[in-house]
Amino acid sequence: MDEQRIGVYVCNCGTNIAKVVDCDAVVEASASLPGVVVARPYKYMCSNPGQEMIVADITEHDLNRVVVAACSPRMHEPTFRKALQKAGVNPYFLEMANIREQCSWVHHDPVEATDKAKALTRAAALRVARHEPLERRSVDMCPNTLVIGGGIAGMSAALDLADAGGKVYIVERNDHLGGNVARVDLTAPYLDSASDMLTGRVTRVVEHGNIDVLLESEVKSLEGFVGNFHGGIRSKLHDGGVVDQEVDIGSVIVATGYKEFDAGRITHYGYGKLPNVITSFELEKMLRTGRVETKEGGAPQYVAIIHCVGSRNLEFHTYCSRVCCMTALKYAHEIKAAVPGCYVSDVYIDMHAFGKGHEDFYRRSSEVKTLFLMYEKNDYPVVRRAESKDDCEMLIEVNEKLSGETIEIPADLVVLMVGMEAREDSEEVARLVNISCDKDGWFIESHPKLDPVATTTDGIFIAGACQYPKDIPDSVAQARAAAGRILARIARGQLEIDAVFAEVDEDRCSGCRICNDLCPYSAIEYDEEKGRSHVISALCKACGACVAACPSSAITARHFTDAQIFAQIEGVLA
Amino acid sequence: MTFEPTIVGFLCNWCSYTGADLAGTSRIQYAPNVRIIRVMCSARIDPTFVLKALTDGADGVLICGCHPGDCHYSEGNYKMMRRFPLLKTLLADYGIEEERVRLEWVSASEGQRFADIVNDMTERVRALGPSPIKMALAHDMAER
Amino acid sequence: MAIRANPKLIDELEAYGAQDVSKCYHCGNCSATCPFSGGDTVFPRRAMRQLQMGLESKLDSSLDPWLCYYCGECSDDCPRDAEPGETMMSLRRWLTARYDWTGISRLFYRSWKWELAAIIVAALLTGAGFLLAGFYLGGGDIGVYNGENAFLPAGDSWYGLPTGSGVHLFDWILAAVLVFFLGSNCVRMWWKTMGKNPYTRWAVGAYLRRLWVLPAHFVTQMRYAKCDRKRPWAVHLVLMLSYLTMLVLIMFFLGYMASGPEIDWRVHIFGILATVGLLATTIWAMRGRMLKTETQYQHSHESDWMFLTLLVIVAGTGILQFGLHRAGADAAANVAYVVHLMGVVPMLALEVPFSKWSHLAYRPLAMYFADVRADVETAKAKQRAAEPIGAAQTA
């Protein structure tokens, strides 16, 4: 690097900084720092004249590095980087000293504040001297998308993407589209038919020119990075054989849905032993045929619905499956319609009616005289066969929370609201597409609140109940959000890759592989031949975890190198 | 004239540094003893930085990251959480008082918390007195 | 031991006027607003719950419904319009039917047609009976209202029968019938609510200590006065006192009532006040029920209407006969008198023991029992506290 020519600019920010910090003193102190050729105070550095000043000095004193002591870099770093760029200096030759938010605004003693401001500015000057020029790069964005799972979420996303002109591959494991929704009769809370809703979508998907529906197929491999993935898909043939195909895609939407909890795991309910204890999905089947009846073929006089089967308990899953409460209320309506004069009781823990129209639906369900019985978490109701003297087939003993009584309710048919579970192979899928699962096997989103659609791997999105139990509207919303995110990128055509990322110096890497598992974005690859690790810069988000962990300092964090931070440490302490 | 400690603070960009900025925008006054160095994530903080800071004359080192579970990079802060106790063991063996090095979780909304931590730590380190390192090394020079 | 729930009970209660019970989701607002709820009595919520779940045995022995006067606040505050007040009302009807061993209450409450028919039959029989007695047995003169050859002599001797016979005697017989039925039902009430439970069965001390509660409540309605809304209480008190006065006058002073040439104001002043009170309050109540002015008037059961109608008829004809007689139209007065009796008899013979009116006995009893229960409970608590822990647990 040729001779260092640093310009230091100390902003008064009107009086925001100047009223506490002696800016001239800071300027004076910085003027004598190594490499500093210009040092000036100014009223408002971020103002146009302020930026002009920097540009002018760069040309006049041919500065090659700039320090701006002003507000937080989180505020104006972009502004001043532009100024440098304008003057033909690489924008990364800028360093800011935060003497407002972290100095003048939080300290009232002018002497101490000024000392601190000097230290921070000195640190910035020493640091900027070790900066290196960095270039932002961009890669092409492939407009094709791979959707894993042909359920309501997968199809909704696919349609949006395809309508916008992108090619979509839907990979569905079963021999038909529709996923779990296809197993449902009516939907809560408006009691309209799921199949009506579904058929429309399925036809559109199948007939859509931009959508390739691959039934009885599975994704076998996924390589590459955002905008440039290559997927390997294996499809079953009718003659029993298989056919493999390679697809180029820019993004992936994982919409693999959920599986229902195995009711047999809870012994208290006698599922599998008592003939008339059935799961919600078995009831759906009955409802679709329109005939709700006991195994003996009789119409049940008493139907009991037990909530939270496998959900919200310590033994199985602590989470709430979110759709069962409303589904159970739906059953109350449907059963009463199918079997007039039948008594329905809902044995529940809490009634979670959070969604649109759900609370009204809850009210309506109680109006049709559904008996709600509340039980305590982890204190399971017990289902047993009734005796001949009772006018019912089974009896359910509940420690009823609202009355504090232990009561027994009659039942001829018991419906278990089985909760949602991550699919048993979710771990594999996660590994396949480089995302992670939580302890329950649900896929982890990039940010629980601000980015619930993306994942830690750029270009891989999640939609529907594979992330966490969801009802249809939520699944569809997430799916279409994912589609939107992808379309935004396709529209740009190119993907900007930040110039700040980690790099492995292969001459120093010993291949110890400490770093391999540390990257949340799976940006580190290990090359077996060379016995070296290297970073896929397109995936790296520059957190620096691997850099700090590398025992032989073979990984460098661009713009946050050891040398730069050491210089800063020396700066603040000198 | 009481001893004024110098503390080096390593703050993660997304939570803690933003939290410190918030303390500023909310004009929350706190001790001027901490000099902040910004890193992208607490996981970037190499224990070497801490040793370097201490030997270069810092009387204390403050490390701040996102609260567990809130890391911008999803798991960076856990890496720091793991390194810290081991670093403390190392420092303890070198006879550095425990309170000179501190790890805290500060979210972007916890300006007040950041200020409180800085004040508290400044007091504790002030009570400990200057870092023994400079003196010890000076003593070594003297004995030869 | 688990209690068996009966999901059908809630349907049964609908026959007694219950509505929307199943809407309740136990927020507890009702119990929070009710001035009587607190400590061990969390009503109306507890009763609502027991009803929803169909805990027949619990309700059967429950005093809660009687401790409520239906001021209506709970129903007004209910976020789900589950009508707790009305539920308590219908539970009272249901309990009345449960207490009554003849099954007549059940019949009446479940079918207004039967009740009406029964009343009409009773009225006709009464009318026929008195006409028969007037014309043939007594050989009285329809033109004579009182004194010698009175068509329907009140207290004085009647074709050779000793003094105290006549309508008065009839009153006493009627009273005996009434007391027999109502009394036996009260005993059943006691058995269901107190007798079954060994603790409360023979708590003689508590029964004696609390005995004062009965008359006190009966006369003053002091508990009702505790309701936040005072008007219903006032109306009820007037009605109650008027009715009581009337009862006393008829049972003991009937002789003086049938006024001779000169009016014995010492008695009549009460008579007039009571009648006015009765008329005023009943008309107020009827108007209320027609215009649904107040919460407790929102839902009217047929039994409510019959109750009120009979009262109006009785009070009206009472005044009428008095007026006609004073106007010298004795024949008309006698006719009015017969009509009057046609109202009185079904009222006392049917309504009081078997329908709404029975609450004049059950409610004070319930309060009495409730206090006795409370005493027994506190005594038990004391005793438990005294015992060593182990004993308490094994107890």
Added chain:
Amino acid sequence: MADTKLQLAIYWGAACGGCDVSILDTNEFILEVDKVADIRLWPIAADGKYADVEAMADGELDVALMNGAVRNSENEYICKLLRQKSKIFVAYGSCAYMGGIPGLANLVPRTQIIECAYLTNPSIEPGNRTVPLAECSVNGYTLEIPKFYDRVYKLDQIVDVDYYVPGCPPQPDQAKAAILALVAALTGQADPPPKGAVVGAYERALCDDCPREKSEKKIARFYRPWEIMQDPDKCLMEQGIFCAGMATRSGCGVRCPNSGIPCRGCYGPAPGVLDQGAKLVSAVASIIDSKDPEGIEAALATLPDFTSFANRYSIPASPLQRSHRQ
């Protein structure tokens, strides 16, 4: 052609003698050395007295190979003396390079060392309180023993060092290579390595040469080598055996891991690393398989006496250099 012979001195400070032996371990090669060099001082193998060295002119020696650390005034004296008399001064072996095993004593105060050595050591007969005096007079003569310093120093903390040869001891072939390189440089047959270079070692960490198979790492707990049956083909660290190899310069020929013993880090940190210990903290802790403080503590609890492992040879070389407990 005696005059063209290289003038060589080999001496030790606070050392175990292993370094000298490592030179002898070059076997016949030592005779080659003898052909080209006059060994002016090497008490362990040849002869020479301090007086002879003191008598030399400055720079009279071409090369001085100094092994061992500086623990006392005598070490310091001879170290400075040899530096003064030689053109090239080489810190030979881990002790000279980083303080080495004697450097471990920097974690305890001098008094404690004296006590342990002369008073509390179980091998001392009860009641025996024989403690050496720094100075005493015997029939009129004052006798001194070297001053025992507060701490151990690596050589470049005392004198200017030209080259470093790491290893405890340096692997004989590496020693040979180093000596040949110096000879070549001095005889003008090759360019001398840049000043301050680490010679006789490689530029990567040990894992590069370690034949054991490595994969992604997660550690739930650590084991001492004797606590488990180890898989001879698998990375020791992955088996939970604390191995310093990943943070240690290669060059030893992977002697320890190849014989089933974890690397102890005698070749010092990888190039560009400030402190071996700090790096091991960072690397090892990062791969602990737990996300809650308790779990982490539990895993670390299985890693006893960490610092003595992480900085086994490099305490005086670490930025903190010594214990600062007052």
